[in-house]
Amino acid sequence: MTKGKKSVRQAHDKYVYSFEEGNRGMKELLGGKGANLAEMKNLGINVPPGFTITTLVCDLYYKSGKKITKEVEKQIDDKLKELEKKMKKTLGDGNDPLLVSVRSGAANSMPGMMDTILNLGLNDKSVLGLAKKTNNPRFAWDSYRRLIQMFGGVVMEMEHSDFEHILEKVKDTKGAKYDTDLTVEDLQQVVKEYKIKIKKTKGVEFPQDPKKQLYQSINAVFNSWNNYRAIRYREINNIKGLIGTAVNIQAMVFGNLGETSGTGVCFTRNPATGEAKFYGEYLMNAQGEDVVAGIRTPLPVFSLKKQNPKVYKELTDICNKVEKHYRDMQDMEFTIEEGRLYILQARSGKRTAFAAIRIAVEMVSEKVLSKEEALLRIEPNQLNQLLHKQFNPIALNKAEEIAIGLPASPGAAVGEIVFTAMDAFEKTKKGLDVILVRVETSPEDIDGMHSAKGILTARGGMTSHAAVVARGMGTCCVAGCSDLTINEKAKTLTIKDKGIVLKEGDYISLDGTTGKIYVGKINTEEPTLSGDFGKLMMWADNVRKIGVRTNADTPTDASMAKKFGAEGIGLCRTEHMFFEGNRIKAVREMILANNLESREKALAKLLPYQKNDFIELFRTMKGFPVTVRLLDPPLHEFLPKEKKDIEELSKKMKVPVKTLMEKISDLHEFNPMLGHRGCRLAITFPEIYDMQTTAIIEAAIEVTSKGPKNKRIKKVEPEIMIPLVATTKEFSILKERILNIVETKMKEARLTDKQAKLKIAYKIGTMIEVPRAALVADKIVASGAEFFSFGTNDLTQMGAGLSRDDASKFLKEYVAQDIYKDEPFEVLDQEGIGELIRIAIKKGRGEKKDLKIGICGEHGGEPKTVEFCHKEGFNYVSCSPFRVPIARLAGAQAVIKEKKK
């Protein structure tokens, strides 16, 4: 028995608590909702009175064979009497009946999983009382109809359709389009038929006795604790150790009892902008549904000041009090029943990222929050919103959603559909906005991807080529949308289930933050970064211990990332540099070369390009370290796949198609992820890394001691990173070669220019991305590795045996069945892959205490992973430019959370 359970059991003689008797610390006993209502009551806020049957009763209920014991029944009856006295109304009364709601509420929130019954207490007699009292017979009969329907479904286990059929039938007969078109007589007809249907189906009458209604409802709530969806919900959310649900019985209040009644919703601050100004809307003589339904236009909440200054003052006082009490912006529902203000709910209000930051920062200046508390108030992933275009929310509401894919790269994009990278490039040149739609993208598509406003793929996961590249560029991308069928030839996109066919030139809109795809154009809004954002980030940087670098391949990406606060480049993927313009030609010559000599000739053509890339990158990042990963992908990625493209290349390069086809077939691999790539290429063709190393070191020499004086930088810190190392020997062989080249070049430079101050603090290290490397990490360090950077994409692929391009097929099911808590390519699997990382760090640092350790997989910008990296003693995380602020905040939160423990 857990500690928690014991403390529950100690209160065994008291089973029912009025709201006045509880507080927010009693969640386990009273459930979340019960404890919250009690807390508000204790704050002196007028919530509709009521009481809570504890979770312990639920446990007892099951233990006594689904029965409520006499002792409990007595306590419930007592509390009911108390309630009737407080409300001066009686359950089932023919003149002015008390109505109550019966709601579940466990210690953990399980929204929608268990049952609720409203309007309890209505029967053939009290409905007339309610009609008279409210002077609104339509409302009374509609409430009665709803009670029967809810009770029938939840308590009597009737089919929902049993009631819907009757309602539809009556509406058809009466020519009513909406429920609201039904008259009192119509509703009486419905009630009558509902009751007949119940009797016919279940053989019993709908209970007229309100007490029977109450007890049957309580039982139904307890039963719903163990219905299938509740059990699955607890399984999926790993909710364990609860003994049951509590039941809340609360008086119902009505905002539609005349002109002194009303209902509304308010926020203690503006949830869109964060402005510290009371905000909300209400309707007089109305129910909650009326506010939402949009039939009458609600008034802004400050109008209430004129309409009912007393209630307005009371409301604002309560708002201030509740916000101060909870120290957070509150979202509250209120009802005015005949001039009396009731608060129905108060909870932390949802807000935009922009508002969240403003509220947090202002609450610090208001001395409500400490800086550290403010930092914890922002969900790091929310920052995404701030940095990318968003759809206008009103326009979005009206848009037609046609499919949903993975939210691979945030932002909003609108454009004409194109199906090839070439078309994307050409149309953009003509000034059109395009969305590039592909089954999957490949490195050849890079120009088209750069041109497009957004990218949509039918295949591939969060770390597919499309997703990774798009995030790097900050381009909106929805990936792996399996509902799409793309016919590239016919240039059509089909959404099978919906029978929608779109063709080239049709407009679509992508939401990269939600993964949703809309047909047509939706207006977008530009992101703005506020001063509050800057302030918050500064606080984060002061707290944070872990470094934050960026994955950037171009000076453009790098300078954007620097603006977002990146403290260096953690991953520069050199292969992306190989696709531009003339370079790809030289790369292909290298691949097609049959001997060392012609391979070296082709590489010599690439050298000046590569050198220049690094010169620009070093200049952009001056003062910060730059980790350059030597060539990683398999060579076949640089050759075309389609016959048409091969034929074109054959003409361009004057190489027979047959030769090209043979080469492509030679390079074909069944499992390219486990293939001939990374350092394996360099073991068989060392001249490739030789060229890249030469380019890096010559660039470093250039920027520190040659070139225009005004462009010189004092110091450069290239970190040369060897990818896909699995064995000690791979590392030592390649390190030796690299070292030789670097030292030779530096010696030469010193000889030619004796004044040259070569402040080149270079390091040679490796990615740890093959599980085997983690297991021999000590030996790799012993053979000279100066840093490790965990490539968690590949480490996850190999460690867990998942292909990121294929696994989306079953990973959804895996997450649904809680086999993985989170999608392992989005959130690092700390138990499995994390263990490999822990092993590698222990072994690596055991050999070299100050071994520099980073992460450059896509996980580097994911908040939970950043926390993990902080805990495990990483020196830095590296992520795509747009995730840099997220990582900075997550890094700070990790420190604060650690302190709290």
Added chain:
Amino acid sequence: MTKGKKSVRQAHDKYVYSFEEGNRGMKELLGGKGANLAEMKNLGINVPPGFTITTLVCDLYYKSGKKITKEVEKQIDDKLKELEKKMKKTLGDGNDPLLVSVRSGAANSMPGMMDTILNLGLNDKSVLGLAKKTNNPRFAWDSYRRLIQMFGGVVMEMEHSDFEHILEKVKDTKGAKYDTDLTVEDLQQVVKEYKIKIKKTKGVEFPQDPKKQLYQSINAVFNSWNNYRAIRYREINNIKGLIGTAVNIQAMVFGNLGETSGTGVCFTRNPATGEAKFYGEYLMNAQGEDVVAGIRTPLPVFSLKKQNPKVYKELTDICNKVEKHYRDMQDMEFTIEEGRLYILQARSGKRTAFAAIRIAVEMVSEKVLSKEEALLRIEPNQLNQLLHKQFNPIALNKAEEIAIGLPASPGAAVGEIVFTAMDAFEKTKKGLDVILVRVETSPEDIDGMHSAKGILTARGGMTSHAAVVARGMGTCCVAGCSDLTINEKAKTLTIKDKGIVLKEGDYISLDGTTGKIYVGKINTEEPTLSGDFGKLMMWADNVRKIGVRTNADTPTDASMAKKFGAEGIGLCRTEHMFFEGNRIKAVREMILANNLESREKALAKLLPYQKNDFIELFRTMKGFPVTVRLLDPPLHEFLPKEKKDIEELSKKMKVPVKTLMEKISDLHEFNPMLGHRGCRLAITFPEIYDMQTTAIIEAAIEVTSKGPKNKRIKKVEPEIMIPLVATTKEFSILKERILNIVETKMKEARLTDKQAKLKIAYKIGTMIEVPRAALVADKIVASGAEFFSFGTNDLTQMGAGLSRDDASKFLKEYVAQDIYKDEPFEVLDQEGIGELIRIAIKKGRGEKKDLKIGICGEHGGEPKTVEFCHKEGFNYVSCSPFRVPIARLAGAQAVIKEKKK
């Protein structure tokens, strides 16, 4: 300084040892060859006298700037004088000159890596003395020519071609075809021109002073210690800590000094059969080369008994003595110089597997060896030879080798080439022998593979589909022969480099033990298993602690493996059962099913087949455990790939081609090895494993308590194995389902037949083949796993990031560069993948002390891996039937080696 080096240094005042002064324990000081010559001398055997300059001198040589110190020189001169005295000949003498050989010899054998000089001591004067003494001027001048050529190359660093050109020119001028056609005068001409060439190229004369010849040769040997190929050899073979090479100076003796001289080779036992009978051949008045050259036919060694009974007796006495001394069959070279017998070399003789076993077993009955020593005498892999057909060695000598691939499955096969499985099947039905030639094989080819005598593939490694299946069936297979280009359409096979094109119907012969491919038919010989083999295996079983099971999918394989001594099935791959006859149809129906109902319908068709498979398997293995792996491969493996086949299937199944194509495209994966297979299939389609579990348990019930009484077996031990588990939850979800089915079925069986004795000792366990599983092994055991079986193929693939179908492209280079000591799919990588295994065992057994642990990857039959498994406490290894004897022997050797330590 290592301990070894110190002991060498202690002898610092003595630098040169005559053979009489050493023994075989002095390898480090005298080198392997020197110590061995000394040992023979000490046995009283007449080896040509000589002395050894120690390895310490080599060290000193380098330390003194490549000079031999005065002190050492003095000792060499003294020993030389001793030698001249012993031989009664003087170096460089004009009448009867002493000739010596100068040979390197380090502590570790480095064959061919360093230099040798023969006939040293010949010059313009002594050549005449040798001519006179031997009465063979041709021999004398040829010896002189050879000395100059060897000396010129090794000592004076001339190009080999410098001498070859001269020799060829003289031969051309004289119209001589072979060297042997040259006359004395021709050879004198050659010598003259050699000397001129040396003077012209190097500016110095070929030294006439024998002392100069000697010292320059000694220096050359020392220099060769650090030549490129010697350094690489030591690197590759991980030879460390040696201080240098020793130099052996030995008098040369000649078997061609007339009719009382001769030379020969002998074995103390027959190296082909092992018979304990003196064996060998010789020639009188001949040199060693003459025996080898085959110009004159050598005589069997027992003819010497008649020809020279005294020498014969002496030789057999020596043989007996040496064999007894070394306690092993010896291969010896001898020379008779003018009636005097010299032994030039004695070493353990190479022998066939058959002979090795006979010799080892007979030496036990002769009380020369203990049983344990006998067991260590057999290289386990040699047993392969015994179990498979071999080519007749004489026929093999004459055969034309056209290419070489990987020796994937041993044996010898001869047949007509066919290019499709269908052709293999059809032609075999007609009684023809065929070799199935494919780019790669797939499960669809299974019938053709069964029919073929041998299988040849152009792609794939030692664990490719072809290799694994062939080994399982015991069919000869050469895999991954990258020299081949196969044109399936044209039905031709091309060997590019050689310009050879073979077509369907042409005969080829495959040697699966060497990987060699020959054109035409070569006679084969059937394997025979001797009683000695049985005896040896019995001894092995008595010593061995680790169990040996087999990987078998059919009763045929299983009963063969039982004959070879398998103690159970460690891996029954159920997917192989899915391809036969009507089953594949049902499998395809299941794959194409769009909902659970039709999937279950298709599976119901498979159930009776599967059940029957297991009934037969259980009966075959009665009393032994049978591990059944539930379905593992991705579903696309069960669908055709070629358009033609898809169209055919479309007709057969009455499913539109388009639907089939869509399904195939849906199932396509970029990295199938990391794909939707193994337990992942069962998480998404649990009904597949439900069917298989039902089949297993119904079969187990049937064989123990139903069915014909005479076929009943007492007890059945099914071990149900879940493949590709990576997470605890996958295991626990599936275990729960399996457990439910098993228990329900057993309860039902008990209810219907109360007398039934259900002795079903079933277990549920998992393969550990995903690295992540090894890291959470404790949790998997905690959730109920009763056994682990390491799937080291996949564990290697994922752990080291190698695709077994692709990696052969670069793994050769990796092994050559010593990045992996052995090909990691052949020999388990104990450092890397072994570490994952150690982690898993530690965690697994930490949770459950008696956790059953096995291995079922292809490594299970590899001797080094068997030793590893023994050391790590495995309960058993499992391998293909033909490797069972190898594993049994290796298991015994592991115990013996462990004891020795």
